[in-house]
Amino acid sequence: xHYIILVLKDALSLLLHPSRELIGVVVLxxxxxxxxxxxxxxxxxxxxxxxxxxxxxxxxRTVTVHLLNTFMGMPPVVAxxxxxxxxxxSGPFGVLGLLYTPSIMALAQFLLALPLVAALSHSAMVAxxxxxxxxxxxxxxxxxxxxxxxxxxxxxxxxxxxxxxxGRVMAEVGAVIIVGGNIKGYTRTMTTAIALETDKGDFxxxxxxxxxxxxxxxxxxxxxYFFQRKGKYQ
Amino acid sequence: MSxxxxxxxxxxxxxxxxxxxxxxQFMPDRVYAxxxxxxxxxxxxxxxxxxxxxxxxxxxxxxxxPVDILDDMNLRRRITLLLPESGLFNTTVLANAAxxxxxxxxxxxxxKRLAVEALASVGLEHKADQRALTLSxxxxxxLALARAIAIRxxxxxxxxxxASLDPENREIIEEALLSMRGxxxxxxxxxxxxxxxxxxxxxxxxxxxxxxEEG
Ligand SMILES: Nc1ncnc2c1ncn2[C@@H]1O[C@H](COP(=O)(O)OP(=O)(O)OP(=O)(O)O)[C@@H](O)[C@H]1O
Ligand SMILES: [Mg+2]
Numbered sequence: 080x081h082y083i084i085l086v087l088k089d090a091l092s093l094l095l096h097p098s099r100e101l102i103g104v105v106v107l108x109x110x111x112x113x114x115x116x117x118x119x120x121x122x123x124x125x126x127x128x129x130x131x132x133x134x135x136x137x138x139x140r141t142v143t144v145h146l147l148n149t150f151m152g153m154p155p156v157v158a159x160x161x162x163x164x165x166x167x168x169s170g171p172f173g174v175l176g177l178l179y180t181p182s183i184m185a186l187a188q189f190l191l192a193l194p195l196v197a198a199l200s201h202s203a204m205v206a207x208x209x210x211x212x213x214x215x216x217x218x219x220x221x222x223x224x225x226x227x228x229x230x231x232x233x234x235x236x237x238x239x240x241x242x243x244x245x246g247r248v249m250a251e252v253g254a255v256i257i258v259g260g261n262i263k264g265y266t267r268t269m270t271t272a273i274a275l276e277t278d279k280g281d282f283x284x285x286x287x288x289x290x291x292x293x294x295x296x297x298x299x300x301x302x303x304y305f306f307q308r309k310g311k312y313q
Numbered sequence: 314m315s316x317x318x319x320x321x322x323x324x325x326x327x328x329x330x331x332x333x334x335x336x337x338q339f340m341p342d343r344v345y346a347x348x349x350x351x352x353x354x355x356x357x358x359x360x361x362x363x364x365x366x367x368x369x370x371x372x373x374x375x376x377x378x379p380v381d382i383l384d385d386m387n388l389r390r391r392i393t394l395l396l397p398e399s400g401l402f403n404t405t406v407l408a409n410a411a412x413x414x415x416x417x418x419x420x421x422x423x424x425k426r427l428a429v430e431a432l433a434s435v436g437l438e439h440k441a442d443q444r445a446l447t448l449s450x451x452x453x454x455x456l457a458l459a460r461a462i463a464i465r466x467x468x469x470x471x472x473x474x475x476a477s478l479d480p481e482n483r484e485i486i487e488e489a490l491l492s493m494r495g496x497x498x499x500x501x502x503x504x505x506x507x508x509x510x511x512x513x514x515x516x517x518x519x520x521x522x523x524x525x526e527e528g
Contacts, residue, residue, distance in 0.1 A: 214400030214457070216365055218413040218464065219390040232403055 090286035100264070101284065105291065108268040111181055111255065112248040115188025116196075119244055122189075123196035124230075124237070130197075131204035132226050144201065150194035155187075159254030162187055166258070179260040184268070187254040192244035199243055203236020204229055235307050242303050249292060315341045315467040315498045316375050316391060323361060323371035331357050333522030334371070339468075344494055346513030347502040348527075353519045355502040356397070359470045362500070363394035375468075390417060394470040399450075399457035406432065406448070407441040409456055413464035431463035432456075434489050451482035458486055462493070469493070471501035475508065487512060 093101065130140050164170050166178045177183040207229045215228045230237070252270040259266035261275060269288045276285040318339040325332040331354040339345060349355050360366040362373055364385065375388055393413070402409050410428035419427070432438040435455040440448070448456060458474065471490070475483040490499060490512060503509050509516050516527040 208400065210396060210398040210400035211402060212400075213365065214396060214460075215402075215412075217363055217394040217396065218460065219386075219393070219416050221386055221416075224416055228402070 086282045086286060089283040090290065093283055093287040094290065101287065103264060104267050104269055104272050104288065107181060107266070108249075108270070111184045111259075111268060112188055112245075112251070114185040116192050116241070116244050116248050118185070118189045119192035119196045120241060123193050123240075123244075124200055126197045127201035127204060127237075128226060128230065130201045131229070144198070147194040147198040147201070151198050153191070153194075154253065155191055155251055156253035156257065158187060158190055159257030162190075162254070162258045178258060179262060179266060181259070181266060184255045184259040184266060187258050188248045188251060191251060191254060192248050195247055196240050196244040199240030200233070200237040203233040203240065206236065207232045238303060238306060242299065245299060246296070249295065315496070317341045318362065318468055318498065319374045319376065320362070321372045321374065323358075323373065324369050325354070325357055325361060325366075326369055327357075330522055332361075332368075335522075335524045337517075337524055339498060339500065342495055342498055343514045344490075344512055345500040345515050345517055346509035347500060347517045347519060348504070348506070348509055349502075349519035354522065355519055356472050358519065358524075359394050359472050359500075359502070363392055363470050364389050365394065390464075391466065392468040392470070393461045393464060393466040395457055395461050395472060395474055397473045397476060399453040401445040401448070401453055401456060401460075403444070403446055405441065406437060406443050406445050406456055409445045410437075410441075410459045410463050412460060417464065428459075428463050431459040434462060434492070435459045436485055451478050454478060455482065455485060458489060462489065466497060468498040468500070471499070473502050473504070475503070475505070483508075 097105075126143075130144055133140060162183065163178065166172050166175065166183060168178075177186075211232060212225060212229060215225050220228060250270065252274055255266075255268055256271045256274065259268070259271065261267050261271040267275070269292055273285045273288050276282065276288075320335055320337050320339075323332055323335040324330070335358070347355055347358070357366075361368050364373065375392075402412060407425065407428055410432050411424040414424035414427055415421075429438055429441060432441060435458055437452060437455055437459060440452070445453070445456060454474070458471075461469065474490070475486050478486070487508070490501070493499065494512075499512075501512065503512075518525050518527055
């Protein structure tokens with residue numbers, strides 16, 4: 080017990096006087112996770128809208144929805160393994176030399192967040208009540224305005240999808256450790272650093288990063304809570 | 314000046330035939346009360362007339378003077394259908410009332426002014442800032458009406474506008490409609506003969522896929 084308190088104290092002082100290494104790790108995490116998530120939103124929201132609103136390519140849309148739902152549950156290490164095989168020196172894309180770079184970590188995050196963001200926003204969009212859509216049309220909404228209205232009506236579900244994506248990329252270890260290699264000062268993120276430091280028995284940095292991760296998650300959850308409450312009944 | 318509306322040999326089937334070749338000429342600025350048993354096809358007819366659904370056969374023709382109006386979106390913006398389910402947006406009461414105006418590119422301030430005016434005509438102006446989904450069902454139906462009134466339709470279809478409302482809410486809606494009479498073509502469906510006689514210049518009966526005028 081005494082030991083844990085000591086370590087906690089060290090962790091807190093590390094947070095108050097962060098080392099260059101700690102800052103680097105946090106910044107890289109944010110860039111890799113944030114970049115992957117933003118890319119997933121940029122690709123995922125139009126994809127969801129296409130799946131929800133297009134009246135063409137019915138089979139393709141059904142297959143895509145099933146694929147998204149399947150990949151939503153894909154274990155990150157499997158995604159990491161697949162990317163590794165594609166990008167390793169002897170793999171088909173080995174010449175690009177992307178393995179063990181932050182770019183490929185962001186790509187991994189993108190691939191993990193995309194199904195979540197797209198599938199959850201899609202289900203939020205198709206859940207908008209048909210009488211609301213009919214009302215929009217009968218009030219004179221053009222096809223484009225109708226889509227805009229449905230997306231607006233689905234906003235809370237879409238935000239929930241983005242939050243789920245955020246949760247996934249922030250918690251992600253398996254894929255980024257495989258494709259990033261956990262190289263100190265270059266591809267080491269908060270989660271991979273925790274894994275390594277714990278392995279070495281150096282708990283101060285691990286705990287400091289853990290506290291930070293929790294704090295970030297807490298802030299995000301509170302923002303979401305207030306956003307959603309605004310939309311509910313007052 | 315409002316639109317006149319003619320339908321020619323209108324047919325629609327789902328699993329079985331609903332409308333079996335309807336012809337009718339609606340006159341501008343009159344009030345028509347449409348009656349008929351459950352499942353007769355009143356709501357179906359409304360969706361065709363409001364250009365929300367296509368008939369299997371036949372035509373819905375709007376005319377303003379001698380020229381047929383061809384541009385669909387423009388035309389659709391001059392008419393509206395009030396649905397039996399209010400279908401309110403998850404925004405404020407005011408934003409709901411302003412929706413159709415904003416769609417038409419009316420500026421924020423002007424849209425607000427007109428929306429408040431429409432809300433006042435159904436007695437909801439004091440609820441402008443409330444979330445629409447917190448309204449009671451009578452208030453919801455009144456808001457749906459205000460939302461449609463705000464866009465000043467030239468032909469206004471109302472599918473059972475007072476179904477399941479208490480006498481007070483029914484009265485408010487009937488008054489709002491009466492105040493539009495003569496300026497707007499109104500076609501409303503109802504199961505209430507007293508209401509049909511009170512509001513309608515002409516009573517129409519839809520039965521067995523056919524439309525007929527009553528005395
Ligand atoms: N989208 C649809 N798909 C299949 N059948 C439909 C559809 N819309 C209407 N119908 C059928 O068409 C018939 C007419 O329905 P409609 O809603 O137009 O009747 P109504 O006169 O409005 O009845 P009510 O007085 O009960 O509102 C019904 O038998 C209904 O089941
Ligand atoms: Mg009906």
